[in-house]
Amino acid sequence: MTLEVTSPDDAAYDDIVWDGLVHSYRPAADWKTRVSPGLKFATAADDEIDPVTFEVLRNRLWTINLAHGDTLTRMSGSPVFQGLDFNMSVLTEDGEIVMSAPFIQYLNTGSPLVVRYLMEKFSESPGIDDGDVFLASDPWIGASHQMDVCIAAPVFIDGELFAWVSNAAQQYDLGGIVPGGWPQNAPDIFSDPIVFRPFKLIERGVLRDDLEQMYRRQSRMPDMVALDLRAQLAGCRFAAGRLKETCEEFGAATVKAAMRRILDNAQAAFARKLERIPDCTLSEVLYFDEKLPGDRTTHRVQFNVTKRGSRLIVDNEGTEEQSDGPNGFTFMNFMGIVLGISGLTLLHEHTFSIGGADRQIDFRPLPGTLTCCDYPAAVSGGVLNIISAFERLQNVFARIMACDPETKQDLVVSGPDHPLLVLAGMDDRGNAFGTAMLEGAGAGGGARTHADGVDSSGLSIDPLIRMPNVEETEQFYPLLILYRKEAEDSGGAGRWRGGAGMEVAFTPYRSLGIEAITNAGGQGISTNQGMGLFGGYPSPTAHYQVFTGTDVDAQWRAGRMPRGVDELSRTEHLRLRAKSNGTPLAAGDVLMLVVCGGGGYGDPIEREPARAARDVVNDYVSRAAALEVYGVAVREDGTVDEAATAARREEIKAERRTWPPAADRFGPSPEPPSAPATGEPPREVHEYVTARDDGGRRVLACSRCDTFLAGYHGGYKAGLSISETSVEIIPRGGDPRDFLDEDMVLRRYCCPGCQTLMTCEVARRSEPMLEEIRFL
Known part of the structure; x- marks a missing residue:
């Protein structure tokens, strides 16, 4: 049901206890008073820093984060890490994000919550010391969901806590009732993968073997988890070491001054841009499908962003109460969505210094709702709704940016949801395997004010996201990819169209059995993916389709590789739901995944006819869609029929007059x-x-x-x-x-x-x- 309550007044809202038990953890204004006196903060900073030194240090921190990410990909054997499903941050001694990296933008925004929780709760016992590393996968403290494991390490200089380094990354399987960790039929947290509240995994430089064994024991693939975990630990160790080297080279007080200026500059830039925007309140309504597999109802979500002066106030009034099933997310993600979009839009020139934006934003979500779930909600399988909400809130920020000529040129329309496909099974040697297929990363981008969205650009949540190499996927897993291609009519129509998305098909190969688990957010399977802006159309639905009993093997024997599922004969055709826990794939079956592009920008009949014709020739737009939506008649030779186009566009306007x-x-x-x-x-x-x-x-x-x-x-x-x-x-x-x-x-x-x-x-x-x- 839709919430009937109104947003509480300031006094009532301030009385909410955000302790990480039922409600999420949010540090109170006086949290530092509960930090042990024995934990000394390094606060000394130079009063002045010359511009050249500042730029050198700003770029040094940037390269540390990039190399931190490279460490994860080089050490881990996981295709998920190869797809850059992680992010990392450098934080101040008291937990402000100085700089994140250009990977998944909401993923490690919980690191300030984690490190402040550690300082508030653990600084006395078991203590925070040089060489310690902590792990947390509790969504009510700072993890996006249980599989996005947060690792945080303090950096000490001369016995004082100088900074923190942190990463969060998707580990494939940490238990739960469904392989992979995205159980779609989990009614509550007790059917999800296990939750690990923060604990010290490395103590003064020594890995706690007993705790690592406890951690690995939950997984169906403990060796893969152990390798991913070591990659994350190595990443933090690398970043901490490079930060210490930087302090030795430039002096700790100079580095501290640079960190403070990075934050101050980002805050000032964010505030200046907001001040140029007229005061307003923007709202965005979207729906989450299927609280549990087979549910045929929708569930309402609303974001409200109020801009006053140089500040933003973000609430979720109008959002439904949480319910059984993996259909919501916690406060960390509500906050992370807003900060992640801020870094991509209003702070794109400040190297993801989202701590500066955080200073200018008041977060006021109502707990117990789909976008601020209370314990014990099932949240692991609902993680794709985070991406759906992220993309839709991007349009809210685009509307803000459209109010100012300078920021308008930088806006980008919403991209699509991410239809996740998880495979689990056995190869022909009896070895268990499992993976998240990241071909959904081939989504198209949203349109812009002056250009089309980028085709197959990847999800906007992750600027550097990439699809795994086909050969690597086939090397690791018992399947063959038949084709990957850009999909026709997959971007939202508009004066500027959304970028085209990706279609991929594969079949089992030397497998004893494979099951496909689907997990799509929002309404990406039922109604549309990316939402358009200012008259631009939404992009269409994504698809999971299974074709059973095909003749693919016979075509191979004849020396042919099908380039589309329409070239295959089949026994049955199934379209899978957004949430399903295991569809078996037998030899000869083919699964096709279609992920679309972003939304369009502006009225489609304002698109230049020559551009529409070129899209038809390049198979980005069908001839029928060009005529019906864009009002452009394209001849068989690919040229524009000017008279027919003028007539069709007048016909569209005449219909609108009715x-x-x-x-x-x-x-x-x-x-x-x-x-x-x-x-x-x-x-x-x-x-x-x-x-x-x-x-x-x-x-x-x-x-x-x-x-x-x-x-x-x-x-x-x-x-x-x-x-x-x-x-x-x-x-x-x-x-x-x-x-x-x-x-x-x-x-x-x-x-x-x-x-x-x-x-x-x-x-x-x-x-x-x-x-x-x-x-x-």
Whole structure:
């Protein structure tokens, strides 16, 4: 059910006990008063640091983080690590992130929570000493989920705690009722992989063998886990050693001054950008499917971001209460999503110094909800919903950035969800195997204000994400990949289209048995993947499809390698749900995974016809979609039929003229207080909306035809015309009724004056018009 409560006032919210037991751990303002007096902080810093030295040290910390990541990939035998499913950070002595790395952006944002928990709870006993290394996989303290194991090491200089280094990385199997650690049928934490609250694994430089044996005992693949664990420990040891060497070379007080300036510069830049944005509240509603496999209902999630002055306030009012099943995540991820997006968008030039953004953001999620789960919720299998929420919140930040000409040029539209595929089974020698197939990393990027999204760019959550090499995958596991190719109509349509995603197919090879486990977040399988912006369409659904009893072996014997599943004969065709715990794959069966691209930007009929035609020739857009959505008629020779294109685009506009007013569909909105005229010149606050004076008041109007849409404090969508249709009109879109009983619709809103398509939303038909932005 949807929450009926309102956000608590400041006093009530401050009374919530965030201790890491039921609610997540959040250090109180006075947490340092509970640190042992025996733990001395190194705080001495030079008053001044010259610009050249500062830049050298800033880049030194950056290269330490990059080499930290390289250490993990070189030491680990895990294809998951080869796909860069990790992140690492350098933190101040009291736990601010000075700099993270360009890997998965939300993954190690829990490190400040972990190290502050250690200092608050463990500094007296068992103590924090030089050479210690701690491990934590508790999602209510600082792990994204149990498989994203956090390793943290203190760095001491002359007996004082100078800094921390940390990494968090996805380990394949740490137990639980399903191989791999993503149990989709877990009703609560007790069916998930085991939770490890923080403990000291290395004591004064010596690995605790008893604790490592306890840790490995939970896994179906203890040797792989041991290698991954050693890679993470080696990464922290490397980073700590390089940081100490840097202090020896430049002096600890100089390095400390550089760390402080990095944070101060990032904070100041973040604040300056926010100050240029008009005060406003932005909201984004999305849905999580399937709290448990077979559930045919949706579950509402809402993010609200209020910008006032140079600060952001982020809450989750409007989000459903948590329920049974792996359908939510903890506070660490709520915070991590916001900070990760901040680093990618408003702080991209500050080398992921997200501690600077953290100083300017107030996090106010309600505990016990899907985006701030309380113990004992099942959260391991719900980790893909973190990515879904990350991508959708990226559009909120894009709307913020669109209000300022300087930041607008940097915005990127939401990318797609990540449809995870996990394989587990036995090879022909009787050896157990398991892996997360990272071909989903071949997603396309979201569109930009001036260019298409990058095709097969990878997920925006991880700037350096990569797919494993085909030969390496086939070397490690009993399967053969038939093909990998970019998928037609997989990016969201728009003036600038989303990048194309990836289609991959494989079959078992020399296997005694394989089971496929699916785990997709949001509504990536039922309705759409990446959401468009400013009239851009969403990208279509991802697909897990199984073709049984194919003739692939006969085609090989004939010397042919199929280039598409349509070239195969088959006995049966199955489309798997977003959450499933094991579909057997026999010899001759083929599994196809399709992961799409990002959302489009702007009205599709504003796309240059020559670009649409080139997309058709290059198989990025189908001829049918070019005509139906872009309004571009492409001849068989790949050229544009100018007359047919003009006629089709006029036909699209004529159809939009028949759309009824949104106020007729939803009823009139309450009229907010009128905003007085400011005397300021008109200001773009949206690709197609301008804030301007109209006599004695400030209003929102169409920037193309100047049609009045709403008062300045009102919702501009209330002044638009609306079309409400099935999401199946999205090119390559599927039928949500295959998976859902609820009626999901695509709503498109256009200007009633010039018929420019201004925004789209996917919602339950029963939902009111979704709030997008209100200026304060």
